[in-house]
Amino acid sequence: MPKPSGPIYACAKCDAQTSKWTGRCLECGAWGSLKEAESAESAPERKHDFSKTKSGALTRFSADTAKSAPATPTRCAPIDLVLGGGLVAGSVTLIAGEPGIGKSTLLSQAAIAIAASGRRVMYVTGEESPAQIRRRLERLSDKIPDGLLFLDDTDAQVIAATIANERPDLAIVDSIQSVRLSDVNGDAGSVTQVKACAATITEAAKKSHVPVVFVGQVTKDGDVAGPRVLEHLVDAVLYLEGDKDHRYRILRALKHRFGSTDETALLTMSERGMEPVEDPSSELLKDRATNTAGSAIGCIIEGHRPMLIELQALVSPAGYGTPIRRATGVDPQRLGMLLAVIAKRAGIYALDKDVYANAAGGIDARDQSVDLAVAVAIASAVKEKPIDPRTGIIGEIGLAGELRPISLPELRLKEFARMGFQNVIVPKRQGTHAPKGLHVIEAATLREALDHLLF
Ligand SMILES: Nc1ncnc2c1ncn2[C@@H]1O[C@H](COP(=O)(O)OP(=O)(O)O)[C@@H](O)[C@H]1O
Ligand SMILES: [Mg+2]
Structure with a gap:
């Protein structure tokens, strides 16, 4: 990362830092509070005398090094799966x-499951009232276990003290943006408050060996005081993603000090809560349109899991003005580029039409490995010719219409084979071996791929 050049300004009121001077602190709103902060260059030179400091122990990477800290299952399947077993004592998860x-x-x-096994869970209700949480608990479980207790307080000092003194088996702070420290400037949710509160509660967690989970709200825009400022402070960061209007969610680990970040869980959201999907490809292809033009099957990789996914396109005559481009789960910029490449390199013209492209199920497929599948879906829609439902499609498309290799081809081909597909179109330069029962069709360009599929 390039070193920031020029001075850094710090707010005298809330400590927020910025590289641009503004008359008003964007964080706490105080006027004229930004002062030039001491930079590395202007800091007084420090003299080190290393002979007085005890050195650290150098250790070999023995088999013991890889042993992970013992984790206690939360018995909430998605969380245990993604965290590789459960929560570690004294760990802080966001x-x-x-x-x-x-x-x-x-x-x-998770709270219900842990409390139902006879342990004590402390749920800090900051974002919602205890009544709202109670209604959610009633919806999720027939019985609310006695060990599930709530703390209706937003003072981080009180929360930390309660963790340290009560030593529950799990503490949940919902959310970290709703708590504050009275001796720190700024409103709850500001960068300074979020950091200070998280540090205070983390200290209590470490000292008392209580696993703590922070809920962090992410805003679509800016995300100033969002979870990003906490990522380096906590032991594990899990992101829950998806489209609110669809039933699928993906839980993934972005950082995990005690385990791998490879596990990802596909979840379905229902009245009774979230359930992990055992076989994502079967689930995602369950409602696919067969024998309909504008549908193609691609494969994305989540963590280390391949998931087959239906890419759909609808092309219709445009009304007046600029044609509509709508991408759901597909990269909108990529969609524009693909339409240009399809027109220029394959002679299939949809630039003057309204084009809707969609990854079915609200899944995020903004991944170049589905370029070819999206392009094929569009071409199929324009030509009004369905694609053979037993043919899978992988490949990235370059501006010259050439097909480029993608990552982990074997994993994807194996998944197509497992799901009963017979053919897969693969970029020629990929050079992969076909798993048993699967016929690999190599294509060097988009035009070649379309020749196999449409004509
Ligand atoms: N009565 C209900 N029946 C089914 N689903 C519900 C009900 N109430 C809320 N939900 C679902 O729960 C979601 C809110 O989940 P919640 O856990 O409160 O989100 P967050 O904590 O991330 O803000 C809603 O978007 C909705 O999908
Ligand atoms: Mg919430």
């Missing part, structure tokens, strides 16, 4: 996601 995506639901499920 679950981040947009409002309404289901963070409180998921943690309520």
Whole structure:
């Protein structure tokens, strides 16, 4: 990362830092509070005398090094799966996601499961009232276990003290943006408050060996005081993502000090909470349109899991003005580029039409490995010719219409084979071996791929 050049300004009121001077602190709103902060260059030179400091122990990477800290299952399947077994004593986990995506639901499920096994859970209700949480718990479980207790307080000092003194088996702070420290400037949710509160509660967690989970709200725009400022402070960061209007959510680990970040869970959201999907490809292809033009099957990789996904396109005559481009789960910029390449390199013209492209199920497929599948879906829609439902499609498309290799081709081909596909179109330069029962069709360009599929 390039070193920031020029001075850094710090707010005298809330400590927020910025590289641009403004008359008013954008964080706490104080006027004229930004002062030039001491930079590395202007800091007084420090003299080191290393002979007085005890050196650290150098250790070999032995088999013991890889042993992970013992984790206690939360018995909430998605969380245990993604965290590789459960929560480690004294660890701090952040679950981040947009409002309404289901963070409180998921943690309520974990809280119920842990308390039902005879342990004590402390749920800090900052974002919602205890009554609202109670209604959610009633919806998720027939019985609310006695060990599930709430603390209706937003003072981080009180929360930390309660963790240290009560030593519950799990503490949930829902959310970290709703708590504050009275001796720190700024409103609850500001960068300074969020950092200071998280540090205070983390200290209590470490000292008392209580696992703590913070809920962090992510805003679509800016995300100033969002979970990003906490990522380096906590042991694990989980993101809950998805489209609120669809039933699927993906829980993934972005950082995990005690385990791998490879596990990802596909979840379905229902009245009774979230359930992990055992076989994502079967689930995602369950409602696919067969024998309909504008549908193609691609494969994305989540963590280390391949998931087959239906890419759909609808092309219709445009009204007056600029044609509509709408991409759901597909990169909108990529869609524009693909339309240009399809027109220029394959002679299939949809630039003057309204084009809707969609990854079915509200899944995020903004991934170049589905370029070819999206392009094929569009071409199929324009030509009004369905694609053979037993043919899978992988490949990235370059501006010259050439097909480029993608990552982990074997994993994807194996998934197509497992799901009963017979053919897969693969970029020629990929050079992969076909798994048993699967016929690999190599294509060097988009035009070649379309020749196989449409004509
Ligand atoms: N009565 C209900 N029945 C089914 N689903 C509900 C009900 N109430 C809320 N939900 C679902 O729960 C979601 C809110 O989940 P919640 O855990 O509160 O999100 P977050 O904590 O991330 O803001 C809603 O978007 C909705 O999908
Ligand atoms: Mg919530």
